[in-house]
Amino acid sequence: MTPHVAAVTTPYTVPAALMDTLQVTVLVLVAAGATAVVLTRQPVRQVVMLSAYGLLLAMLFMVFQAPDVTLSELTVGAVVLPILLLLALAKVRRREE
Amino acid sequence: MTPAARRYIFLVAGAGFLAFYLWGLAGLPGFGRYPGPYGTVINGIAVAQTKATGVVSAINFSYRGFDTVGEEFVLFAAATGMSIVLRHLRGERERPALDEAMDRTAPATSEAVRMAALLLAGPTVVIGWYLASHAQTSPSGGFQGGVVLATAFILIYLAGQFLVFERVSPIAITDATEAVGAAGFVCTGLGAVPLGLPYLSNVLPLGTTPGAVDSSGTIALISFFVGVEVAAAFVLIVGELLEQALLVRQEGR
Amino acid sequence: MHIVPFVVVAWIAGVGLYGLVTSRHLIHQIVCLIVLQSSTYVLLLGVGYVTGAVAPYFYDIPVHTPAVDPVVQALALTDVVVEAAVTALLLSFAIQAHKRFGTLDPQELAEFKG
Numbered sequence: 001m002t003p004h005v006a007a008v009t010t011p012y013t014v015p016a017a018l019m020d021t022l023q024v025t026v027l028v029l030v031a032a033g034a035t036a037v038v039l040t041r042q043p044v045r046q047v048v049m050l051s052a053y054g055l056l057l058a059m060l061f062m063v064f065q066a067p068d069v070t071l072s073e074l075t076v077g078a079v080v081l082p083i084l085l086l087l088a089l090a091k092v093r094r095r096e097e
Numbered sequence: 098m099t100p101a102a103r104r105y106i107f108l109v110a111g112a113g114f115l116a117f118y119l120w121g122l123a124g125l126p127g128f129g130r131y132p133g134p135y136g137t138v139i140n141g142i143a144v145a146q147t148k149a150t151g152v153v154s155a156i157n158f159s160y161r162g163f164d165t166v167g168e169e170f171v172l173f174a175a176a177t178g179m180s181i182v183l184r185h186l187r188g189e190r191e192r193p194a195l196d197e198a199m200d201r202t203a204p205a206t207s208e209a210v211r212m213a214a215l216l217l218a219g220p221t222v223v224i225g226w227y228l229a230s231h232a233q234t235s236p237s238g239g240f241q242g243g244v245v246l247a248t249a250f251i252l253i254y255l256a257g258q259f260l261v262f263e264r265v266s267p268i269a270i271t272d273a274t275e276a277v278g279a280a281g282f283v284c285t286g287l288g289a290v291p292l293g294l295p296y297l298s299n300v301l302p303l304g305t306t307p308g309a310v311d312s313s314g315t316i317a318l319i320s321f322f323v324g325v326e327v328a329a330a331f332v333l334i335v336g337e338l339l340e341q342a343l344l345v346r347q348e349g350r
Numbered sequence: 351m352h353i354v355p356f357v358v359v360a361w362i363a364g365v366g367l368y369g370l371v372t373s374r375h376l377i378h379q380i381v382c383l384i385v386l387q388s389s390t391y392v393l394l395l396g397v398g399y400v401t402g403a404v405a406p407y408f409y410d411i412p413v414h415t416p417a418v419d420p421v422v423q424a425l426a427l428t429d430v431v432v433e434a435a436v437t438a439l440l441l442s443f444a445i446q447a448h449k450r451f452g453t454l455d456p457q458e459l460a461e462f463k464g
Contacts, residue, residue, distance in 0.1 A: 007129065007401040008416035016401065020351050027358045030392070034362040034385050038369035043377045050381055057388055061426075064395045065405040065418045067236035068153045071228070072430040073391075075244040080331060080434050081384065083251060087338040088441040089377060092448050094342065100372065100457075107371045111364060118360055127352030129401030136398060136419030140406055143420075150409035152417070156424040168428045175435035182442045234409055240431045307409075327431060334438045341445060 019063075026060045033057075047085045054078035148303045149233035149313035157238065158319040162297040165319075166282060169326060173279050176330040179337050185345065206255070214256035221249040229324025233313040239320040243327025250332045259343050262336070271333045278326025285318055355396035362389035376444040376454040380437060387433050391426045398422035 007016070033053040040046040054077025061070040126132050139160070140152060149155040157165050229242025254262035286297035294300065297315075304312030366386030373379040398419030406417035448454050451462055 009402050010404055010415050012404050012411070012415070013402040019401075024351065024354055027355055027392075031358045031361050034365050034388070037385055038365050038382055041375070041378060043375055043381075046378060046381050050384065053385070053388075057391070060392065061395060064399055065403065066395055066423045066426070067405055067407070068151075068238060068241070069391065069395065069423055069426045069430065071236060071241040072244070072427050075241060075248065076430050076434045077384075077388075079248055079251075080244060080335075081437060083335065084338060084434070084438050084441055085377060085381065087335070087342050088445055091338070091342040091445055092377070092454060103371060107368065111367065114367075115360065115364070122353065122356050125356070125397070128355050128396055129352065129399055131398065131400040131419060133419070135421055136400070137416075139420060140417045141414065144408050144413050150407060152406040152408070152420040153423045153427065156420055157428065161421075161424060165428060168432050171432050172435045175432075175439045178439050179442045182439070182446055236405070236407060238427070240428060244431060244434075307413075330435060334435065338438070338441070 023063050026056070026063050030056050030060050043089055044086070047082045047089070050085070051078050051082045054081070144307050147233075147299060147313050147316060148307045149316050150307050151231075151233050151235060151238070153236070154232035154238045154320060155313070155316060158232065158316045158323075159297070159299050159313075162286065162319065165323070166286065166297075169279060169282060169323060172327065172330050173275065176275065176333045179334055183337055183341055211256045214252045218249050218252040218256065221245060221252060225249060225324070225328070229321055230317065232320035233316050234309075239323025240327055242320075242324040244331060246324065246328035247331035247335070250328075251335055254335075254339065259339055262339065266332050266336060268333070268336060271329050271336065275326055275329035275333060278322050278324075278329060281322035282319055282326065285315055285322065288315075355392060355399075359389050359393045359396065362386075362392065374455050374457065376447065376456055376459075377441075379456060380440050380444065383440070384433070384437060387429075391429065394422045394426045394429075 030053075033049075033056045037046060037049045037053050040049050054073060057077060058070045058074045061067075061073055139156065143152045143155045143160075144150055147155045147159055149159075225242045225244075225246035225248070227242070228237040228245055229239050232238040250262065250266055253265055289298035289300045290296055292298075292300060299314040299316070301314035301318065303314050306312060363386060366382050366389060369382035370379055370386065373382060398421070400416065400418050403416045403418045404411065406420040406423070408415070408417075444454065447459060451459060453459060
């Protein structure tokens with residue numbers, strides 16, 4: 001492995017075990033969320049799952065110390081993308097009637 | 098190609114992809130062991146050089162401003178592309194928005210939704226404006242602020258009808274706003290060129306307090322223009338889709 | 351702990367690709383594409399993380415506090431917003447395909463020739 005900096009400590013660092021547990025938990029939840037989104041075959045239900053997945057991703061980005069990306073993902077992934085998808089689905093469903 | 102054959106080929110290709118990925122992973126220093134110099138270097142000098150305490154926004158709009166111009170134009174092209182792709186095909190007409198749908202009754206929007214959307218629309222605009230104008234200070238910036246501003250317009254649609262949405266954001270004005278946002282970004286960058294500096298250099302006064310609203314020169318200005326452009330692009334996109342879903346009809350139905 | 355995020359990235363990418371390949375509905379395929387793109391955000395942020403460091407914002411903490419890599423955060427940030435616009439463009443293609451061919455099944459659409 002390439003050489004690296006040692007773990008840093010700041011006045012704001014929490015114990016490493018706590019941070020590790022938090023990150024692994026959220027990572028596992030994100031993996032499960034992604035599987036659930038893909039395995040939901042009905043489009044309307046999948047959009048709701050995508051919204052929840054966006055929320056999980058936002059939590060993950062927060063735990064990775066990236067508040068800017070959290071804000072972006074919250075607004076885009078949990079609000080704007082489901083709206084776009086639901087509008088497209090409404091358009092398609094109307095034509096099938 | 099049968100679904101079974103498709104799955105089999107996917108498994109083979111997936112195994113190859115996994116092999117390459119693991120090979121690349123072996124060269125990474127591991128999660129949390131960050132070796133590279135760039136992050137540490139930028140964290141050390143960004144605040145002193147640009148007087149902006151939000152280093153991510155300083156990178157977005159100053160150090161790597163040219164990449165952000167490119168990304169903004171992807172956004173612009175996507176919004177314009179939508180208007181072109183969703184043009185009326187032969188045999189379609191747009192029924193006037195006042196026409197009551199005879200073939201379909203939508204459920205009436207519940208009063209709770211309308212009240213909540215109405216109450217939230219104003220604070221959402223304020224929050225979006227705050228986010229777009231404080232890029233140099235805290236975790237905010239033009240992109241997030243623009244999306245939150247667009248959400249305010251969507252709330253107006255939820256609180257009322259499509260007619261209200263169209264009256265508040267007519268397509269001509271939204272188009273013009275988006276163009277102003279994109280052009281503003283490009284021209285702010287061009288402002289440095291007559292002084293003999295590279296495009297997008299930070300030439301406005303940098304202010305004294307790092308992270309104050311008037312500090313960091315062009316970063317705040319660019320963030321404002323980006324916010325305007327992103328908000329207009331998303332309002333345009335949602336307006337196009339709403340129009341398709343509600344207004345455009347096949348001839349003879 | 352040092353490889354867990356990258357394993358999760360590979361898992362999400364694999365799951366997203368699987369959904370993309372075996373899908374029977376264009377909108378379902380577009381959502382699987384969104385999941386695939388989200389794996390790249392996790393990869394970007396995972397590469398830039400420093401154990402024990404804080405977020406790179408210095409308005410209330412001293413300027414030389416060790417912070418995580420801000421360059422990958424800048425990349426992921428613009429990425430997220432631009433992806434939504436490109437998804438909207440893809441959705442408009444799906445709508446036009448449905449108008450033209452009457453079906454949203456990608457395996458049926460593949461058989462049309464022009």
